């Protein structure tokens with residue numbers, strides 16, 4: 001099923017969906033797999049698999065380190081695609097490639113889309129590829145039912161948001177604040193206004209990410225956004241205490257597991 | 263207004279075809295996260311307005327004259343020319359700028375632009391420290407808050423510049439990610455910028471990165487080329503046969519080359535860091551050696567030293583300012599068009615060339631600039647005696663005293679450092 005209908009169907013029974021994040025090969029693919037199992041226990045709806053890149057200039061310190069360590073361990077694009085294929089077989093949630101444009105560009109857009117589709121990926125989140133440069137990739141992706149996810153930012157003008165909203169497929173990734181990944185985001189009036197601006201600009205579901213890390217954040221997002229995007233905080237939990245750490249973190253955030261795991 | 267204050271005439275490389283703004287052939291573009299879209303648009307608009315305003319250029323030239331000592335002279339190197347027995351060698355003296363390199367040209371230009379933008383804080387990356395030093399100077403002069411990001415490896419090898427930046431009031435941050443060199447400092451600047459764009463201008467130091475930076479940096483550096491063209495004609499009665507410039511990101515090179523782009527008889531030679539020689543990981547030569555491939559990183563599309571996954575390779579150069587993975591997209595285009603020839607000089611060739619230039623002419627070029635000398639020295643003997651070579655001496659070498667002392671095993675210097683260390687106490 002394509003991404004948007006999948007999300008719509010889930011939104012009919014859950015008020016706020018969840019997308020989580022793992023950095024491929026960090027600390028290892030075996031750890032990644034165990035992390036995904038925990039995420040499945042909590043009935044997470046989507047997971048973005050970050051393909052490590054040597055120049056992750058939109059990421060904060062924790063993801064920067066994770067990218068670097070993964071590369072040092074010899075993680076290649078083909079390993080990430082193979083892992084995605086394995087995960088797609090095993091879990092009910094949708095999987096998205098997340099990474100930087102050079103990873104796609106270097107393999108060749110057509111080949112990358114082909115392999116991502118063959119592996120069972122549903123979308124791609126590429127923060128350094130603006131809409132204006134994404135024409136050919138979007139055309140190729142559309143042919144293979146892959147949704148290139150667009151980001152919306154609080155610094156965007158209404159005109160820009162409208163353009164992005166019009167072009168959006170799958171869902172929109174609303175960046176909750178200025179800055180890089182990690183760190184704290186104030187769940188406040190300004191964010192409320194921004195989410196409302198995004199909502200007016202598009203008809204696809206809206207995910208909100210950057211700094212989502214507590215139960216209070218989830219409560220704030222419920223009724224405002226469609227998807228809570230959890231990145232750095234989950235990696236921090238894993239790095240601090242592995243599987244148990246991630247489970248405790250997700251339990252705190254989402255309540256007890258729904259028991260619909262793999 | 264004298265001819266050398268002339269505003270750069272719009273050149274064909276900057277006449278973008280419809281829908282291709284910021285592209286030079288296949289290279290360039292603007293690949294930034296959405297959060298910076300408004301900021302970069304604001305910058306593009308401001309730069310457009312500055313270009314259209316003759317008063318802006320006049321003010322810029324006036325600042326460069328009164329503050330940085332422009333125009334910098336062109337010096338004939340009689341001893342070196344005779345020693346090599348070939349072409350006559352002239353040098354454009356960007357080392358005589360305030361702060362000791364061409365970097366100040368771009369920095370003062372962007373500083374004036376920053377004031378127009380109404381921003382109160384500047385950030386910059388630096389490799390050799392020359393760009394950071396120039397930016398700290400500009401910030402002090404214009405009353406701006408200033409933060410400089412510098413790879414930890416470069417902080418260690420270019421301490422004198424760090425010392426001056428800090429004393430000029432800038433905060434210097436040693437970047438510990440990645441290879442801890444120039445590219446990592448650029449990433450850190452981008453991270454700062456996505457957070458603080460409301461009051462902060464990013465003074466990118468070379469003609470790389472997202473549009474409009476390559477064009478804007480070239481615009482300010484074009485002073486080198488327009489002055490040189492007039493000076494060499496005055497001195498020699500004609501244009502040079504070859505112009506040599508070192509290429510890190512590629513700002514001093516595009517600066518001087520712009521003066522001669524339309525002169526078909528002038529051969530333009532870009533000199534990259536050959537480091538330890540060809541082969542991945544041992545150098546920073548993107549075009550002269552064949553280890554680079556097309557990619558998109560740090561906001562633009564160009565040739566990068568990268569592996570098959572698109573992850574960047576280690577680079578190496580004796581000169582911190584050339585130790586970079588990517589290259590000016592305008593130069594990549596001109597190379598592809600056959601307009602600019604690319605060569606590399608190895609660390610060893612650079613050490614040799616430096617010794618020769620110091621002893622024969624009393625000039626101390628920066629290790630970066632010495633790459634251009636090294637190629638000119640290699641080629642001059644094969645040229646005729648009435649041929650003319652022009653080298654861009656992009657900076658002075660005082661800052662390299664530690665590196666050079668190591669390279670030439672200077673015992674007296676090491677003894678001095680030991681004594682100094684003892685004085686400071688263990």
Ligand SMILES: Cc1ncc(COP(=O)(O)O)c(C=O)c1O
Nearest residue numbers: 392510511512513514583656657
């Ligand atoms: C003296 C000098 N020359 C050249 C360079 C290389 O930069 P670009 O290629 O942009 O001129 C640097 C960079 O730090 C430098 O300090």
